[in-house]
Amino acid sequence: MYNAKNFLIQKPHCIDQKTPAIQTLSAMSSQDVEALCVTEDGAIISIITAKSILQALSKSKDISKLTAKDLSFDPCPTIKDDSSLINLLPKLNKYGALTVVDSSNSILGIITKSIVISAMIAHAEELEKELATAINCSSDELVMTDGEGRILRANAVFEDNFGVKVTSVIGKNVEELEENKIFFPSAARLAIESRDTQTVIQIHQDGRKLLATATPAFNKDNSIFRVIVNTRDVTRLSKLRQQLEEAELLKNEYKEELIKLHQDYMGRSDMVASSPAMLEIIRMAKKIAVADSTVLLTGESGSGKGIIAHYIHSCSKRSEKPFTVVNCGAIPENLIESELFGYVGGAFTSARKEGKIGKLELANEGTIFLDEIAELPFNLQVKLLHVIQEGIINRIGGTKDIRLNLRFIAATNRNIQSLVEEGKFREDLYFRLNVIPLNVPPLRERREDIKPLVEQIIDELSKRYGQHKYFSAEAYKCLENYHWPGNVRELQNLVERMMIVIDSDEIGINNLPRHLLEPCTETTNKSINYTTLQPLKNAREEMERQIFSEALRTYHTTYEIAKILEIDQSTVVRKLQKYGLKTSHINPAST
Numbered sequence: 306m307y308n309a310k311n312f313l314i315q316k317p318h319c320i321d322q323k324t325p326a327i328q329t330l331s332a333m334s335s336q337d338v339e340a341l342c343v344t345e346d347g348a349i350i351s352i353i354t355a356k357s358i359l360q361a362l363s364k365s366k367d368i369s370k371l372t373a374k375d376l377s378f379d380p381c382p383t384i385k386d387d388s389s390l391i392n393l394l395p396k397l398n399k400y401g402a403l404t405v406v407d408s409s410n411s412i413l414g415i416i417t418k419s420i421v422i423s424a425m426i427a428h429a430e431e432l433e434k435e436l437a438t439a440i441n442c443s444s445d446e447l448v449m450t451d452g453e454g455r456i457l458r459a460n461a462v463f464e465d466n467f468g469v470k471v472t473s474v475i476g477k478n479v480e481e482l483e484e485n486k487i488f489f490p491s492a493a494r495l496a497i498e499s500r501d502t503q504t505v506i507q508i509h510q511d512g513r514k515l516l517a518t519a520t521p522a523f524n525k526d527n528s529i530f531r532v533i534v535n536t537r538d539v540t541r542l543s544k545l546r547q548q549l550e551e552a553e554l555l556k557n558e559y560k561e562e563l564i565k566l567h568q569d570y571m572g573r574s575d576m577v578a579s580s581p582a583m584l585e586i587i588r589m590a591k592k593i594a595v596a597d598s599t600v601l602l603t604g605e606s607g608s609g610k611g612i613i614a615h616y617i618h619s620c621s622k623r624s625e626k627p628f629t630v631v632n633c634g635a636i637p638e639n640l641i642e643s644e645l646f647g648y649v650g651g652a653f654t655s656a657r658k659e660g661k662i663g664k665l666e667l668a669n670e671g672t673i674f675l676d677e678i679a680e681l682p683f684n685l686q687v688k689l690l691h692v693i694q695e696g697i698i699n700r701i702g703g704t705k706d707i708r709l710n711l712r713f714i715a716a717t718n719r720n721i722q723s724l725v726e727e728g729k730f731r732e733d734l735y736f737r738l739n740v741i742p743l744n745v746p747p748l749r750e751r752r753e754d755i756k757p758l759v760e761q762i763i764d765e766l767s768k769r770y771g772q773h774k775y776f777s778a779e780a781y782k783c784l785e786n787y788h789w790p791g792n793v794r795e796l797q798n799l800v801e802r803m804m805i806v807i808d809s810d811e812i813g814i815n816n817l818p819r820h821l822l823e824p825c826t827e828t829t830n831k832s833i834n835y836t837t838l839q840p841l842k843n844a845r846e847e848m849e850r851q852i853f854s855e856a857l858r859t860y861h862t863t864y865e866i867a868k869i870l871e872i873d874q875s876t877v878v879r880k881l882q883k884y885g886l887k888t889s890h891i892n893p894a895s896t
Contacts, residue, residue: 307390307428309405312421315414317342322350326361326371329353339417340402343377349412351377354401386413390421397421446515446536450493452529454479466515466536492519493532500529506539514539576616577761580751586613586743593741594620599693601678601738602716604745606872607794610716611676613745618672623712626671631664634677634873642685648701665698669709678715678738679724680875686731693737713738718876748789748796755785758793762800774804779814787821790852791871798871850884853877857886 319342320329333341333353341353357378365371382400384393386407393416396403402417437458440447446462455478459471467487474482479491488507495503496519507515517536524530578584593600594617602610611630618628636644647663665673675681681689692698693713697706715738724730748755759776767773776784789795799821803812814822856866863881867874 307424308386309384309388309393309403309416310386310413312416312424313386313405313414314416314420317349317415319344319349320353320373321345322372322374322377324373326368326373326376329373329376330358339419340415341373342404342415343373349404349415350374351379351381352400352402352404352415353377356399356401383410383412384416394421446517446534448493448534448536450479450497450532450534452497452531454491454493454497454532456482457531462536466509466538488515488517492517492536493534495519496521496532496534497529507536576612577757578751578754579757580753582746582751583754586745587616589743590617591620593617593743595622596741597621597712599713599715599738599740601721601740601742602714602745603721603742604716604718605747605792606718606876607792608718608745608747609793610718610745611674612793613743614672614674614676614714614716617714618674618712621672621712623671627668628672628674629664629668630674630676632676634680634875638682641682642688643701645685646688646698646700649703660700663698663700665692665709665711666700666707668711670711672712672714675713675715677717677873679717679719679721679730683729683731686734690731690734690737693734748792752785755796756781758796759784759800762797763804766801766804770804772804774807774810774812776803777811777813780812780817783814783817783821788848790849795871849880850886853880853884854886857881 317340318332318336318338320332322343322345324332329341339354342349343351343353351374353373353376358376360378361371361376362368365375378400382396382403383406384396384403386405393403397416397418402415404415405413407413440449440458440460443460443462446466447458447460448456448463449458450456455476456474459474461471463469463471463474469487474487479493483489483491483494490505490507492503492505492507495505500521502518502520504516504518507517509515515536516539517534519532519534521529522531522533576583576587576590578587590613600614600617602613604610614630615628618624631645633641643661643663645663645665647661647666650658650660675689692709692711696709696711698709699706721730721735721739725732725735759781763774763776784796791798799818803816807816809816852870853866856870860866860869863877864874867877870877
């Protein structure tokens with residue numbers, strides 16, 4: 306609310322009361338002021354305006370005998386500093402200027418008519434700007450009419466809804482627009498007729514439904530001052546609501562999927578190790594966990610690389626965030642890109658219309674474990690390199706950058722360095738993955754871990770099956786003498802099989818499969834002379850060659866060989882090719 310203080314001129318033009326009238330008038334003219342303050346000993350005692358001058362001249366025709374005091378008002382017109390605009394305007398119109406006093410009647414300054422007018426014009430312009438901004442920034446259509454239904458204002462949404470320029474409807478009556486089928490029925494017309502708020506549904510020519518609400522505003526005499534019409538596209542709102550519901554369902558679906566993935570991939574965070582080799586691995590894993598550096602785990606299939614990866618995650622600052630596993634060798638090549646990066650709705654023919662979040666995005670803030678990284682298609686290796694370096698992905702078919710915060714752990718049972726040399730794996734990606742290399746030794750090189758591992762597996766299976774069984778000392782000795790080509794995974798499967806099929810509480814040596822009872826050196830001694838020292842790598846490869854040679858004689862498909870050795874079928878094919886073992890008796894259609 307405006308009051309006199311808002312228009313105060315604190316340092317007005319002043320003149321001493323004894324100044325001759327001619328000189329006073331000359332000062333007012335030269336300074337181009339509406340009012341001149343008259344002072345006595347420096348203090349304001351009154352004011353001079355055009356009206357006060359006319360009054361003085363009407364009383365005395367000899368201006369040469371008049372002074373500034375004679376030209377001023379007597380008494381001096383004053384107004385309290387807290388007086389409202391409504392109260393000060395009549396006095397301001399009468400005198401042209403007023404002195405403003407405080408509660409103790411001390412003069413604070415003056416106000417003039419032109420100052421008030423200028424301030425009110427500026428205020429009116431600001432209000433106009435605010436009103437126009439409020440109307441035009443509304444996401445709904447807003448139309449304002451007068452009490453007769455003539456349109457005074459409309460925003461740009463009106464043009465979107467009805468395809469008619471705002472400038473072409475300003476000043477027209479809503480009844481005319483009704484007749485021209487611009488909109489029908491008119492909510493404003495109904496509000497004017499009923500003198501109450503009206504809400505109607507308007508059908509657009511393109512089939513859209515518009516919900517229009519008209520609210521009348523009244524003058525003091527109860528006549529209608531303005532009608533405000535708010536129109537909203539109901540069809541668009543319905544679509545938005547449907548999209549919101551779908552997004553909510555999708556969010557819940559992804560949340561459930563994320564929880565499931567988290568539960569599926571948690572694995573064991575407790576490590577079992579007695580051998581010096583595994584104790585060193587655990588020491589290194591704890592040390593690695595505190596940093597976010599990329600880790601490359603190498604080692605034979607089934608040796609426990611996944612458990613080590615999760616152990617690193619569980620010891621890191623990301624332990625409360627997702628640990629997501631992607632087996633690059635188990636996902637078809639035409640699907641792995643969408644599995645990793647996700648896609649937007651309609652990105653390809655079979656894509657879900659709501660799109661899909663990729664595993665990389667699901668793992669955000671946590672750890673992504675890329676198992677069998679060597680099987681990643683060459684064309685995707687450069688995309689993965691970009692994600693590791695920049696931390697940014699794009700869903701398939703999308704253009705929006707999605708920034709991620711991930712810790713990468715990769716694993717392979719292949720010699721990636723050899724693949725790099727052969728041009729089958731990108732060298733730059735290899736260097737990015739191989740920041741911290743960690744080789745997990747096979748089970749045959751850490752036989753001290755076999756008994757603790759068996760005891761842990763039995764403990765877990767006992768809770769699952771409600772049975773309490775144990776291996777005899779002779780059985781443990783046999784397990785420790787076995788070469789375990791399938792490593793820890795083969796050991797887990799064997800123990801579970803024994804828990805299920807053996808009726809007695811004790812699992813003895815006679816309960817073990819025959820291939821565990823036969824000394825594994827009986828066959829290999831025919832070709833390997835252990836009394837002659839040779840490079841350990843050569844001895845390992847010869848043993849591996851003989852294992853695959855024996856498997857090839859016994860089984861008819863590479864799938865069967867992969868199953869019994871508990872490795873991937875692609876690994877079987879690769880190993881047979883590596884050692885030059887013929888597969889002539891295998892049916893190509895069933896390999």
